[in-house]
Amino acid sequence: MADHASLAGKRVLLVIAGGIAAYKSLELIRRLRERGVTVRAVLTEAGARFVTPLSVQALTEDTVYRDLWSLTDESEMGHIRLSREADLLVVAPATANLLARMAAGMADDLAATVLLATDKPVLVAPAMNVRMWQHAATQANMALLESRGVLRVGPNDGVMACNEFGPGRMAEPMEIVDAIAGIFAQDAHRPLAGRRAIVTSGPTHEPIDPVRYIANRSSGKQGHAIAAALAKLGAAVTLVSGPTRLPDPAGCSVVHIETAREMLAACEAALPADIAVCAAAVADWRVDGVGDRKLKKDGGGPPALALTENPDILATLSRPGDRRPALVVGFAAETGDVLAYATAKRARKGCDWIVANDVSPGTGTFGGGDNTVHLIRADGVESWPTMAKDAVAARLAEAVAEHFIKDFKAK
Incomplete structure (x- = not known):
């Protein structure tokens, strides 16, 4: 297990996308907060079909951000400020759909917009059916994101909700905590990371x-x-x-x-x-x-x-x-x-x-x-x-x- 001392006082913006693995995001929030991390959450429309905004709000003890067009949130917070006040953005679960939108640079909902607008490191925890993960499009999208500096933890092998077996299971909450701690520990030697x-x-x-x-x-x-x-x-x-x-x-x-x-x-x-x-x-x-045109000498002295x-x-x-x-x-x-x-x-x-x-x-x-x-x-x-x-x-x-x-x- 990684040393978690680097987590105290850090700020994480957690993006929860739609997928059965979203239930693990609740445990992830709890584990991070136990270690002194401030967690804010962006919940996608699909994510809200798997975990409730009330559950996320209770665990983060903060507003759950959902709507790009919310006038209240835009006047008080703003998606640009929301994306940059964190030390790290974590996408868990990171679905095939959201990875594709990130790779394409889309900004069609709040989650995609904050990920496009951020100047901070991004860690994704992919979670999807094995065939979706192994599809050439998903692999190309992931490779492109990693070439841009996006970090990844998982996916793991195992039995999935669809009863198929293989890579595609979201990393366990403590694996993600360890990955986050590793990023911050590395940043301790790179004090301007995120600047x-x-x-x-x-x-x-x-x-x-x-x-x-x-x-x-x-x-x-x-x-x-x-x-x-x-x-x-x-x-x-x-x-x-x-x-x-x-x-x-x-x-x-x-x-x-x-x-x-x-x-x-x-x-x-x-x-x-x-x-x-x-x-x-x-x-x-x-x-x-x-x-x-080139200036020419004409016998009349310098121009x-x-x-x-x-x-x-x-x-x-x-x-x-x-x-x-x-x-x-x-x-x-x-x-x-x-x-x-x-x-x-x-x-x-x-x-x-x-x-x-x-x-x-x-x-x-x-x-x-x-x-x-x-x-x-x-x-x-x-x-x-x-x-x-x-x-x-x-x-x-x-x-x-x-x-x-x-x-x-x-x-």
């Missing part, structure tokens, strides 16, 4: 004409390292990268862009997120009115380039509102008065933290392997020794994880 992060990296290229552009010397090494470090701690990372020569970091979803406007659009498309780290060296200006200001990605992501990430981290690359300029930038942009570094000629920061940074927060400044950029990234990722652990405990 979504956006990281920007590299330079932007702002075109002058079809062959020339305005850029800077950023290599993207620090931003890419931060994305990899956050992913290593369990975060689901979207890396929005300007043009670099670096390979895409493992475990990250990467969006390649060129301009500042494209970078902002990619960041907004990746919302909602818990964390945003703006490490990219975004060009402050772009040419107003890019030519569609006059009218510049216009680029969107401020850090300030935009820091703006108060429902879509603001809980933690927004900016970077300040300075060539003098580093702490003063960076502290003022944190206040001006409205972000939570600023990572400041000196990129003066001779420091080797741009394009180099090392970095010397200062982490500026509301409660003060931490000056870190010179480290490899990978080490800076790991230390920053640990600081992010610690921030969320403290925030969770405070609640």
Whole structure:
């Protein structure tokens, strides 16, 4: 039996679908609550034919959510919030029908909608007739879901309600409890599991004409390292990268862009997120009115380039509102008065933290392997020794994880 110490204080959203195995979900709720787990339940229309909402409510001591169109639930809870306030979603029993709808990305009832809308881990406990489980369609659906990160416990072999024998019996409640405990125990070493992060990296290229552009010397090494470090701690990372020569970091979803406007659009498309780290060296200006042909020398001197200001990605992501990430981290690359300029930038942009570094000629920061940074927060400044950029990234990722652990405990 797995160590259940990791279960205390966790929040599980249990989806109960239609099938005779639904009666086991009642025992599962009881076993989880004995171990300090808060359980909320979504009961499908078919599930309510096997277990009553009153039974589920009595065991969870919470509202049983059933109707996607309930105005009361939608105004007070909302299916998006319901799907994300849990630490883990468990589908038990997971019928062939519901697995198929999950694989297709359908949102035709509350259960399917919360499973589609969630950004948290999902564990399914399949339960169905042996022929249904072994059917090529079900196997393909399960393989697709597992490729997307959905976890599975069971099914077991045994005699079924239809008197057939074989794989298809839902895992026993304590087997599911053990699987849940294993997930949370693993997450203890991945403290950002279930968190979504956006990281920007590299330079932007702002075109002058079809062959020339305005850029800077950023290599993207620090931003890419931060994305990899956050992913290593369990975060689901979207890396929005300007043009670099670096390979895409493992475990990250990467969006390649060129301009500042494209970078902002990619960041907004990746919302909602818990964390945003703006490490990219975004060009402050772009040419107003890019030519569609290469500019030529005509003997009359260099052309006059009218510049216009680029969107401020850090300030935009820091703006108060429902879509603001809980933690927004900016970077300040300075060539003098580093702490003063960076502290003022944190206040001006409205972000939570600023990572400041000196990129003066001779420091080797741009394009180099090392970095010397200062982490500026509301409660003060931490000056870190010179480290490899990978080490800076790991230390920053640990600081992010610690921030969320403290925030969770405070609640």
